[in-house]
Amino acid sequence: MNDDMTRRSFLKTGSLVLAATAIAGPSGLFNASPVEGASGIPFKPHAFLEIGTYETVTVWVGQTDLGQGTHTGLCMVIADELDAAWETVQVKMALAAEPFKDPLWHAQLTGGSSSFRNRWDLLRTVGAAARQMLVEAAAEQWGIPGTDCVAREGKVFHPDGSSLTYGQLAEAAGKRPVPENPSLKKPKDYQIMGTDRKRLDIPDKVMGKTVYGIDFAMPGMCIAVVARPPRYGARPASHDAKAAMAVTGVVQVVPLEDRIAVCAETTYAAIQGRNALDIKWSDGSSPDLNDETIAAFFKKQLDQPGAVAEESGDAEKALTEAARTLEQSYTLPYLSHAQVEPINCTAHVEKERCRIWMPTQGQTATQETASRLTGLSPEKVEVMTLPAGGGFGLRGEQDAVEDAVLLAKTLDRPVKVIWTREDDFANDRFRPASHSRIRAGLDKDGRVIAWSHKVAAPSVMSRVMPQAVQNGIDPDAVAGIGDMPYSLPNLQVNYVMIDLPVPVGWWRSVGYSCNVFAVESFIDELAHAAGKDPVSFRLEHMEKDSRPYTVLTRLAEKGRWGSPIASGRARGVAVVSCFESVVAHMAEVSVGEKGRITVHRMVCVVDCGTAIYPDAIRAQAEAGVVMGLSTAFHERVRFANGGVKTTNYDGYPVLTISEVPEIEVHIVENPIKAGGIGEPVFPSVTPAVANAVFQATGVRLRDLPFQKDLLLKG
Amino acid sequence: MLTLTVNGMKKEVDVDPGTPLLWVLRDNLGITSVKYTCGIAECGMCTVLIGGEARRSCAIAAGDVQGSAITTIEGLADDHPVKVAWIEQQVPQCGYCQPGIMLQTVDFLSRVPSPSEAQIGEAMDNVICRCGSHPRMKKAIAQAAVLTASQGG
Numbered sequence: 001m002n003d004d005m006t007r008r009s010f011l012k013t014g015s016l017v018l019a020a021t022a023i024a025g026p027s028g029l030f031n032a033s034p035v036e037g038a039s040g041i042p043f044k045p046h047a048f049l050e051i052g053t054y055e056t057v058t059v060w061v062g063q064t065d066l067g068q069g070t071h072t073g074l075c076m077v078i079a080d081e082l083d084a085a086w087e088t089v090q091v092k093m094a095l096a097a098e099p100f101k102d103p104l105w106h107a108q109l110t111g112g113s114s115s116f117r118n119r120w121d122l123l124r125t126v127g128a129a130a131r132q133m134l135v136e137a138a139a140e141q142w143g144i145p146g147t148d149c150v151a152r153e154g155k156v157f158h159p160d161g162s163s164l165t166y167g168q169l170a171e172a173a174g175k176r177p178v179p180e181n182p183s184l185k186k187p188k189d190y191q192i193m194g195t196d197r198k199r200l201d202i203p204d205k206v207m208g209k210t211v212y213g214i215d216f217a218m219p220g221m222c223i224a225v226v227a228r229p230p231r232y233g234a235r236p237a238s239h240d241a242k243a244a245m246a247v248t249g250v251v252q253v254v255p256l257e258d259r260i261a262v263c264a265e266t267t268y269a270a271i272q273g274r275n276a277l278d279i280k281w282s283d284g285s286s287p288d289l290n291d292e293t294i295a296a297f298f299k300k301q302l303d304q305p306g307a308v309a310e311e312s313g314d315a316e317k318a319l320t321e322a323a324r325t326l327e328q329s330y331t332l333p334y335l336s337h338a339q340v341e342p343i344n345c346t347a348h349v350e351k352e353r354c355r356i357w358m359p360t361q362g363q364t365a366t367q368e369t370a371s372r373l374t375g376l377s378p379e380k381v382e383v384m385t386l387p388a389g390g391g392f393g394l395r396g397e398q399d400a401v402e403d404a405v406l407l408a409k410t411l412d413r414p415v416k417v418i419w420t421r422e423d424d425f426a427n428d429r430f431r432p433a434s435h436s437r438i439r440a441g442l443d444k445d446g447r448v449i450a451w452s453h454k455v456a457a458p459s460v461m462s463r464v465m466p467q468a469v470q471n472g473i474d475p476d477a478v479a480g481i482g483d484m485p486y487s488l489p490n491l492q493v494n495y496v497m498i499d500l501p502v503p504v505g506w507w508r509s510v511g512y513s514c515n516v517f518a519v520e521s522f523i524d525e526l527a528h529a530a531g532k533d534p535v536s537f538r539l540e541h542m543e544k545d546s547r548p549y550t551v552l553t554r555l556a557e558k559g560r561w562g563s564p565i566a567s568g569r570a571r572g573v574a575v576v577s578c579f580e581s582v583v584a585h586m587a588e589v590s591v592g593e594k595g596r597i598t599v600h601r602m603v604c605v606v607d608c609g610t611a612i613y614p615d616a617i618r619a620q621a622e623a624g625v626v627m628g629l630s631t632a633f634h635e636r637v638r639f640a641n642g643g644v645k646t647t648n649y650d651g652y653p654v655l656t657i658s659e660v661p662e663i664e665v666h667i668v669e670n671p672i673k674a675g676g677i678g679e680p681v682f683p684s685v686t687p688a689v690a691n692a693v694f695q696a697t698g699v700r701l702r703d704l705p706f707q708k709d710l711l712l713k714g
Numbered sequence: 715m716l717t718l719t720v721n722g723m724k725k726e727v728d729v730d731p732g733t734p735l736l737w738v739l740r741d742n743l744g745i746t747s748v749k750y751t752c753g754i755a756e757c758g759m760c761t762v763l764i765g766g767e768a769r770r771s772c773a774i775a776a777g778d779v780q781g782s783a784i785t786t787i788e789g790l791a792d793d794h795p796v797k798v799a800w801i802e803q804q805v806p807q808c809g810y811c812q813p814g815i816m817l818q819t820v821d822f823l824s825r826v827p828s829p830s831e832a833q834i835g836e837a838m839d840n841v842i843c844r845c846g847s848h849p850r851m852k853k854a855i856a857q858a859a860v861l862t863a864s865q866g867g
Contacts, residue, residue, distance in 0.1 A: 067807030067845045198804065205809030206800045208747030208787035212810060215746035223741075248730070267750070268737035340751050340759060340810045340844050389749070389810030390844050421752045615804060619850070623807060626846030649756045649842060658835035660848040 043174035045133060046126045047099035049078060055154060055167040057084045059091050062100020064110040064361050065201060066391040068678050069616030072199045073116065074123065076613055080192035081127025081185060084166070085154030091200050096363035096383035108363035109396055111506060113579040113676020116612060120673045121184075128182035130173070137172035138164050153191075187610065187671035196615040201387070213359030213386040214344045214418060221346065221414040222251055224263045224407050225270040227277055228427055231642035232501035233285025236260055244273040253277070254410050261407055267418060286501050287642040294639055298331070298435045298498060302456040306494035307472035310482035313490030318450035322441025325450075326529055330438075330518040331703045333636040335431035335507060336652055341389020342424045343397070347404035348414035349374055354381045354405065359388030362396030369398045373405045393506035396464075397429055425652065426644045429505025430637055432458040432477070432498075434514035438522045446530030448523075448541060451488050453481050456496040457514065458504045472497060479511030480683065484519050485548035485577045486541040502639070508627065509679040512578045517704060520574035520687035525700065534691065535561055535573055547582045548575055551607050551668060558666050559586035559603040569600060572691025574684035579676030581608040585625070585688035588661075591696050595711035599629060599661040599689060607668040609675040614667055620677045621665040628685020630655035636705055717780055720745065721789035731777020736760045738776040739786065747787045747813045751842070758841035761814035762786050768821035787813035795861035796820055796854075803854040807845035815841050819855050828859050 043051040050058040059078050065071040071091045079089045094100055101108045104118045116123070131151050138156035139146040141164070149156050155163040166173075204210045229235065241253040244262050249269025254261040260277060264270035319325055346357040347370065354370045363385060367378040374381070388395055400417045407415040419427065434457040441450035459474035468475060473495055481493045507513060527537035535556045542549045552575050555561070561571060568590045575584035588601040604621045611617055634653045638645040646652050690701045699711055718725050720743065727742045736753075739745045739762070748771055749759040755773040762771045763785035790797060796816050806812045815838070822829070822837045829837070834855050843851070 067809065069807075198801070201809070202801055202804060202806055205806040205812055206787075206797050206816070207792060208813045210809060211746065212749075214750065215740075217744070266737065266741040268733055268741065338844055340757070340808070340842065341749075342751070388808060389751075390808045392844075421754075619804065619807060619847075622849045623846030626848055627844075648754055649752050650754065654842055654844060655846075655848075656839045656842070657848045657851065658839045660846075660852075663849050 043130070043170040045130045045178050047094070047097070048123070048126050049082075049130055051130065051166055051170045051173070053167050053170055055085070055088050055165055057082065057089045057154075057166070059089060060094040061091055062094050062096070062108050062363070063115040064359070064385055064388060064391070064395070066110065066361065066388050066395070068620055069199050069613060070110070070115045071201060072197060073613040073616055075200065076192045076197060077116070077123040078127040080190050081124045082131045083151040083153065083191070086192060086197060088154055093385050096367055096385070101364065107365070109365065110361045110391075111393060111396060112510070113581075113679040116674040117580050117676055124184050125182060128184050129179050132179050132182045133173040133176045134166055134169045136176055137169045141172065193610065193612045194614065197613070199616070210387050212341055212389050213346070213357065214341055214389070216346050216357045216386055216416065218346070218348070218414050221416055222263045222265060222411065223267045223270050224261045224403065224415050224417045225267075225274045225420060226256070226259050226261045226403050226417065226423070227274050227279055228259045228423060229284065229643070230281055230426065231284035231287065232289065234258070234281040234283065234642070237280045237282050239277045239279040241277070243276040243278060247273040247276055252411060254407060256403065256406060261403060263407060263411060263415060270418075271420065284642045289501065289642045290640045290645075291638055294433070294500065294502070297500065298433065298456055301496050301498055302329070302435050302437055302454065304456075304496045306454055306456070306496035308492065309473045309478045309495045310491060310493040315450045315452040315490040315492035318490035319439060319441045319452065322449055323444040324442045324529065325439060326442070326526060327437065327439045328522055328525060328702060330436050330521060332434045332514045332517060333704060334433045334502060334504075335631060335635050336425055336428045336637050336646065337390075337392045337394040337507060338635075338649070338652060338654060339390030339392055339394055342421060343394070343400045343419040344417060345400035345404040346414060346416040347401070347408040349405060349408045352376075352380065355384065356381065356401065356404070357384045357386055358401065359386045359391070360395055361388070361391050361393070362398070365396060365398055366401050369401045370405050373402065374409065392508045393510070394429065397505060399427065421649070422647050425637070425646045425648060428637075429503045431507030431513060432460060432504040434477075436515070436518045438518060440522065440526055442526060442530055446532055446537075448486070448488050448526055450490045452492045453518075454494040454496065455481070455515065456498055458498040458500060458502065460504050460506060460510070462497070463503070464505070476511040478515065480515035480519060480576065480578065483577065485546070485575055485582070486523065486538070487543055488541065509578065509682040512576060512679070512683040516574070516576045516683035517686045517690070520576070520684060521690050521700070521702065524572070524687070524691040524694065528694070533562070538573070538575065547607050547670070548577050548584075551575060551582045551584045551605050554666060554668055555584040555586050555603060555605040558605060558664065561586065568696070570692050570695035572688050572693070572695055574687035574691060576680065576684040578683065579679045580673070581606065581675035581677060581680040583607075583624075583680045583684055585684045587688040587692040589689060589692040589696055591693060591711050595708035597633070597689070597693055597706065597708065597711070599659075601662045601664070602685070602688070603664045603666070604681065605666045605668060606677070606681065607670050608677050608680070609670055609672045611667050611669070612674055617667055617677050618665045621681045622663050624681025625663050625685055626655055626660055628682055629659065629661075629689065631704060632686045632689050633659070633705055716776055718743075718776065718784060719782065720784045721786060722783070727776070729776060732775050735762070735771040735774045735776045735779060735784075739771060745786050745788070749810055749814060751811070756842070757811070758818060759811050759814040761817045763789075763817055763821060766821065766824060768818040785817070787816060790816075790820065795858045795865065796823070799854040799858035799861060803850045803857060805847050805850040805854050807847050811841065811843045812847075815843065815851065819858060823855070823859055823862060827863060829855070
């Protein structure tokens with residue numbers, strides 16, 4: 001009992017006690033991770049890790065792998081400290097449970113590039129503790145001190161060269177107390193971290209074996225599509241349920257609050273049934289909402305003073321004393337996540353439990369939603385996280401969970417809710433649009449002495465985490481300004497919260513995705529105004545030898561900044577520090593006669609602390625360039641008649657292969673705590689391109705997506 | 715009753731012949747590697763080979779391909795050069811778009827066995843990958859071409 005207690009109170013980051021909650025057993029359809037009491041598993045020192053007699057090391061993960069290689073990376077950290085043999089390591093997605101909650105955020109969710117940086121000590125400690133227990137078990141068997149033994153690749157070695165495998169030691173190790181403070185490796189001793197292992201999920205993806213959320217099926221399940229309001233605030237005034245029921249395969253039409261679900265035996269029948277509903281919708285809350293009224297509203301709001309989000313020194317006073325002042329405005333549009341797998345969720349509600357199968361980024365939120373709708377306690381909601389076809393922030397949303405649970409209750413059978421692509425564009429929680437106006441002052445030596453920055457943007461936090469909004473400030477909406485990588489003596493940031501019916505949500509790199517475009521474009525404009533080189537100007541305003549200083553210096557070197565360049569081409573740079581990492585981009589572009597911008601080469605330098613899994617970091621950096629260029633040239637959600645006008649990819653083109661430039665990625669060696677990667681690789685792409693276009697043409701592009709008519713010659 | 719030949723096997727399905735092949739494969743035959751994404755033949759994720767030609771199954775009526783050989787990603791051998799190259803180059807991120815893109819690659823390489831980068835760009839410009847796996851896709855296509863040539867295929 002004592003040992004069990006010790007095991008269950010295994011320390012987590014800091015020294016808080018980890019209370020493991022017993023969860024319902026496997027569903028039979030999904031790998032569940034019994035947090036305790038696993039039968040046939042001799043050694044389970046923590047909910048994250050099991051070692052079996054047959055040399056299997058199983059890492060249970062609670063983080064969602066949306067394609068970044070997170071699962072493989074999590075295994076690499078634990079396996080390295082464990083000194084496991086890599087080929088024995090397998091990864092399994094756990095049922096949502098207490099031990100998988102974020103140690104800092106106290107909820108199980110995947111976002112903010114947090115999977116490693118919020119678990120850096122915890123993951124390593126789990127592996128190291130298990131290694132110590134295995135070594136002690138071997139030492140006891142041999143009757144020698146543990147310090148005489150060495151662990152390597154899944155074995156513990158005796159000084160005489162003989163060895164015992166982890167499988168042979170598992171049972172004895174499982175009887176030992178879990179050490180509270182096992183010694184962690186020095187970075188120089190890492191064997192697995194910093195090397196390129198093949199991603200564990202890729203073979204199944206290539207063979208077509210991966211079952212994504214939308215592919216999930218279970219006996220008795222029906223499929224539902226839901227007619228949602230085409231305009232914000234609209235409600236169905238009339239519909240033809242009979243016509244829908246007449247479609248072969250349709251089993252039930254279920255009106256919900258402001259929407260109507262059609263449940264059927266197949267997806268196609270459900271879609272056809274919905275088409276037959278012939279719904280007449282009310283006008284909704286704002287029938288006049290469209291691209292023009294939205295733009296006008298932002299413009300007007302930007303003239304409001306807003307709330308002071310950050311203040312250091314006295315920017316207004318410094319502006320009056322400046323030798324020269326500059327003012328510019330930047331605009332960014334609403335963006336769709338456009339993740340390729342449409343939103344979906346399968347639910348089965350029973351008397352004592354509710355089961356959810358979903359490609360979710362937000363397990364705790366899903367448990368809470370289903371609990372609220374069923375009256376079951378959150379622990380009775382079993383969330384099975386299925387592989388996801390992209391996410392980029394959208395998959396924490398609960399709309400499909402609500403519908404699936406409500407319908408599963410109504411029909412008393414498992415229901416899979418699927419959004420069509422049209423549903424996905426119409427009901428996305430968009431990346432907020434953002435307009436900003438910046439005024440800055442330069443002294444006579446061309447140094448920035450004042451920066452006054454006003455942002456008008458909708459607030460994501462007001463909906464998802466209202467307690468984070470204090471005094472009218474959504475901290476995400478101003479991210480990237482007060483914490484820009486420059487030391488400025490007088491800085492003020494004001495925020496005007498935009499209140500429109502368009503729902504907004506988290507999107508790759510969150511507030512940085514907007515504000516870094518403005519900050520990094522404007523700093524470039526200031527460099528030009530000061531008559532200085534854009535790289536030197538940035539460096540002059542950075543703390544010498546800080547991480548951004550090092551990254552930008554490396555970028556200039558790797559990108560051959562200042563070296564001769566092919567005729568017609570020009571370079572631009574941008575840098576960002578966010579999610580505990582620093583990234584800088586250099587773009588090399590040319591602009592054709594008709595204003596067509598060609599990006600020839602992108603150089604990316606990344607400092608994400610310990611580079612756990614370099615190939616996955618490179619893949620993310622490549623992906624950041626592609627998505628960044630996509631938003632630079634193409635992406636913008638359109639609105640008309642009180643709702644979303646964009647319906648499908650034909651109206652929301654994303655970057656395609658012929659537009660993808662040569663991409664070079666350089667990783668700075670910095671063996672500190674691991675930082676984020678999925679988010680930080682995005683924000684500095686667009687300003688680097690805009691700055692390069694300015695070098696090439698003398699034209700500043702201050703609105704996204706770029707309007708090429710500004711670049712037309714003559 | 716329709717008879718479809720999928721990966722060399724005859725399958726009988728009781729559906730309206732006008733049903734898009736995509737949904738017949740996914741819902742009636744359980745072949746979920748064929749992905750639904752846009753439904754308007756814009757993205758390429760539902761691509762299958764029909765008589766060796768890459769076609770978008772969301773825009774084909776199942777009744778129109780009776781008697782044709784339909785190939786999905788499962789119909790390619792595990793050591794098919796395209797699969798080998800895709801693993802070797804670590805192409806997929808979320809992976810959802812990859813089966814369709816790989817099948818389009820098979821068709822492309824059958825017509826253009828040693829493509830230039832420009833030809834790859836042109837041939838694969840009508841598919842979507844939101845994750846941004848394109849740089850690796852380019853490398854994998856080039857590698858698959860080399861592997862195919864070395865197999866004498």
